[in-house]
Amino acid sequence: MRRTVAALLAATLATACSAGASTxxxxxxxxxxxxSLTEAFxxxxxxxxxxxxxxxSQQLVAQVGAGAPVxxxxxxxxxxxxxxxxxxxxxxxxxxxxxxxxxxxxxxxPERIQGLADLARxxxxxxxxxxxxxxxxxxxxxxxxxxxxVRPVSLELDVKAVARKVAAGEADAGIVYTTDVAAGxxxxxxxxxxxVATFPVAVxxxxxxxxxxxxxxxxxxxxxxxxxxxxxGFLLP
Amino acid sequence: xxxxxxxxxxxxxxxxxxxxxxxxxSTLATExxxxxxxxxxxxSVVCSLGALAVAVVLGVPLAWVLARVxxxxxSLLRALVTLPMVLPPVVGGxxxxxxxxRRGLLGARLGSLPGFPLPFTIxxxxxxxxxxxxxxxxxxxxxxxxxxxxxYEDAAATLGARPWHRFRTVxxxxxxxxxxxxxxxxxxxxxxxxxxxxxxxxxxxxxTRTLPTAIYAGLQxxxxxxxxxxxxxxxxxxxxxxxxxxxxxxAGGP
Numbered sequence: 303m304r305r306t307v308a309a310l311l312a313a314t315l316a317t318a319c320s321a322g323a324s325t326x327x328x329x330x331x332x333x334x335x336x337x338s339l340t341e342a343f344x345x346x347x348x349x350x351x352x353x354x355x356x357x358x359s360q361q362l363v364a365q366v367g368a369g370a371p372v373x374x375x376x377x378x379x380x381x382x383x384x385x386x387x388x389x390x391x392x393x394x395x396x397x398x399x400x401x402x403x404x405x406x407x408x409x410x411x412p413e414r415i416q417g418l419a420d421l422a423r424x425x426x427x428x429x430x431x432x433x434x435x436x437x438x439x440x441x442x443x444x445x446x447x448x449x450x451x452v453r454p455v456s457l458e459l460d461v462k463a464v465a466r467k468v469a470a471g472e473a474d475a476g477i478v479y480t481t482d483v484a485a486g487x488x489x490x491x492x493x494x495x496x497x498v499a500t501f502p503v504a505v506x507x508x509x510x511x512x513x514x515x516x517x518x519x520x521x522x523x524x525x526x527x528x529x530x531x532x533x534x535g536f537l538l539p
Numbered sequence: 540x541x542x543x544x545x546x547x548x549x550x551x552x553x554x555x556x557x558x559x560x561x562x563x564x565s566t567l568a569t570e571x572x573x574x575x576x577x578x579x580x581x582x583s584v585v586c587s588l589g590a591l592a593v594a595v596v597l598g599v600p601l602a603w604v605l606a607r608v609x610x611x612x613x614s615l616l617r618a619l620v621t622l623p624m625v626l627p628p629v630v631g632g633x634x635x636x637x638x639x640x641r642r643g644l645l646g647a648r649l650g651s652l653p654g655f656p657l658p659f660t661i662x663x664x665x666x667x668x669x670x671x672x673x674x675x676x677x678x679x680x681x682x683x684x685x686x687x688x689x690x691y692e693d694a695a696a697t698l699g700a701r702p703w704h705r706f707r708t709v710x711x712x713x714x715x716x717x718x719x720x721x722x723x724x725x726x727x728x729x730x731x732x733x734x735x736x737x738x739x740x741x742x743x744x745x746x747t748r749t750l751p752t753a754i755y756a757g758l759q760x761x762x763x764x765x766x767x768x769x770x771x772x773x774x775x776x777x778x779x780x781x782x783x784x785x786x787x788x789x790a791g792g793p
Contacts (some may be wrong), residue, residue, distance in 0.1 A: 306679070360760055425601065427659065434760035455659035456741025457748075459756055471642040471656045 313393050326478040330372065331514045336378035336501065337460040338401065338479045340439065343434040344375075345532040353519060358435035358460035366391055366506060373515035376503040377521075378461075378479075379436035385503040392504035399501040400523050403437075403444050404480040405489040406468040415472045415489050418448040421475055427483045429473040430454045437461035440479035440497045448495040498537070555773065562770050563763045570767035578745040579753035579768065586661060586749060590668035590729035591722060594676045597669075598725075599718070602680035603706075617681075628630070631670055631733075632738025639666065663740035668729035675728055675779055676721040683717025691782045695755050720783050727779045731772060 332352045335343050336359045344352055346461075357365070359377040363385055366375050375392060381498045386392045407415050413426060421428050430452070431438030438457065443453055455473065458464045465483055466474040479499065480488065503522055505515045521527055528538055563570060570576060605617050618780045623631055641656040649655045657663035691713060695705045711718070733751035740747040742756065750768055757765035 357724075361758070362760070364758055429659075432756055434756055455746075456742065456743045459737070459752075470636065470640070472636065472640055473657075475578060525591070 305452060307315065321401075326407055326461050331373040331378065331509070331511055331518060333374040333518060334370070334372050335376040336436070337462040338378050338482060339376060339399075340462065340503065342399075342531050342534040342536060343387045343412055343483070346522065346527055346534065350518075350521075351514070356462075358431075369508065370490060371508070372506050372509070373509040373511055374507055374518050376501060377436070378499055378501055379439070380500055380502055382436065383504060387504065389509065392506050394413050395502035395504040396519070396523060396537050397500050398527060400539060401479040401481055401499045401501065401535075402496050402537070403440055403491055403499070404483060405490055405491060406473060406478045406483045407487055408468060408471055409487050411487075411489065412523055414492045415475055417489065417497060418445065418450045418491060421445070421452045421477075422450050427455045427473045427477040428452050429456045429458060429467045431464050432457040432459055432462045432478075435460055436499060437464070437477070437479060440499055443497055444477065444491060448491075460527060500539070501536075554766045558766065558769055558773060559768045563767065566763065567767050567770070570764050571771065573758075573764065574767060575744055575753065576764060579748055580771065582661070582664075582745065582748065583750040586664045586668055587672075587726055587729040587732075589674050589734075591726045593665065593669040594673040594725045594729075595718075595722060597701075598673045598676040598721075599680055602677045602684060605677070606681045606684035616742065619774040622676055623671050624674045624678075628671055628734030629705075629738050632667060632735035635670060635735060635739040639663075649744050652668055656661075658739060659741045659743065659747060661740075661746060664736055664749060667735040668732045671732050671735055672725040672729040676718075676725040679717050679721025679724065682716060683714035683721075686717075687713050723779050725754060727776060730775060 305437075330353060330354065331344065332525075333347070334355050334357070337356045340354075340356045343356075347354060355365075355372075359379055359382040362375055362377055363382045366372065366386055367389065374381075375386065376398070380395070380397075383392070383395045387395055392442075405415060405418065405421070409414065413423075415421070420426070430441045433439050433442055437460075441502045456467065458467065461478050461482060464473075465478045467473040467474045468478075469483075470485070475489075503519055505519060507513065511514045532538060571580070591664060601620065605613065606621075625773045635656065636643060638644050639649075639657045641647065642656060646656055654660070655742050657666060687710065691709050692705055702706070728748075731751055732749070733755065736747070736749060737752050737755075742748045742752045744753070748756065750772055754765045754768045754772075757768065
């Protein structure tokens with residue numbers, strides 16, 4: 303119990319405060335990224351002069367739109383990024399990763415969930431992401447494709463919150479990216495009903511350190527980024 | 540000094556002015572009439588009044604104990620029960636999960652009772668709001684009880700009034716203003732509760748998505764709707780202050 307609380311607390315604080323690597327030397331850039339990228343980006347940024355801030359993609363769009371002093375933005379769907387590109391706020395976006403959805407279940411799968419159809423079961427507490435964020439929209443598409451009607455107990459505002467509520471045992475199941483859960487706590491969604499979420503990254507026009515921002519994007523698209531992303535289960539373009 | 544004071548005023552007033560600038564006045568009524576806005580408004584009113592009821596029913600006796608009963612550790616207890624006023628609400632939410640969550644210390648044992656488990660339910664929202672709001676009522680009521688001239692109660696006692704009768708007919712009317720002020724602050728705090736609610740009770744439209752959560756969610760997809768709802772909360776906050784004006788804002792003026 304105590305460990306659950308500690309983990310929950312740590313996870314909450316990590317998302318709330320946005321973790322960053324701590325290297326004082328050189329110019330420090332700020333990267334806004336979709337919540338689902340948290341671990342992969344932290345791996346990639348370790349030792350580099352990068353500060354990360356993770357949130358739901360729609361919130362990232364709102365932050366960049368409001369003129370947040372950031373250098374790079376990476377979202378969990380092309381739509382969110384397109385809005386920024388159309389508004390002239392970012393340079394040409396490039397796709398750097400892809401992801402699929404999976405069913406997150408409590409450790410050991412005590413509810414014996416086998417597939418999407420089980421999520422419609424009475425009394426099962428299912429948590430989804432809000433359709434305002436990409437993970438929620440994808441989850442809705444996946445459920446529609448599978449013809450499953452789910453009555454969620456909560457629509458969380460970013461995908462990590464969904465994974466957290468299931469991991470903490472408050473909810474029985476949720477739909478998250480495959481990269482959000484350990485294999486033991488995931489039930490696969492067949493490709494036929496699954497979607498491929500692509501992740502675009504772009505340099506923010508208002509960046510005060512264009513060179514460092516572009517260097518980060520190059521690193522993300524290059525070998526270090528590919529290694530960090532695939533180690534966390536992302537698909538590569 | 541005046542410069543710093545001006546900066547202080549600007550810091551506090553400009554964001555509110557900014558909010559008013561962004562308000563879609565022409566479509567405000569339409570924005571507030573959408574089913575999502577209506578659901579959030581209704582839910583917020585119901586839950587915050589529920590939280591206020593919990594705060595009054597449990598908080599007044601607590602205030603009475605703190606004001607009237609001398610016991611070792613009273614100061615410590617007072618500090619503990621006012622802690623939620625300064626505690627980050629999200630921490631309160633984590634704590635509520637640890638106790639009342641489905642796998643919480645009490646939640647796991649109470650799980651089969653009606654209304655449990657509390658997370659993702661409207662009673663969970665009320666509990667989270669009561670947790671953060673009750674201290675405001677307790678502090679104000681205790682202050683009222685301490686300022687009260689006890690001779691009135693003593694007089695009632697000599698005339699034969701029993702304790703409960705005395706409390707209801709003498710004490711309660713005398714601390715009325717403090718109680719009302721505490722209730723107003725407590726209700727406003729419950730209405731604005733976000734962190735503990737979303738952590739403990741989640742966010743489902745019509746069930747647990749109260750105004751602040753709806754504003755946060757709307758900010759991401761429909762900013763106009765979010766601003767419209769924000770104006771409602773701003774108006775409520777202003778109203779509470781105006782109602783309490785005679786009590787606090789008026790004091791110290793020329």
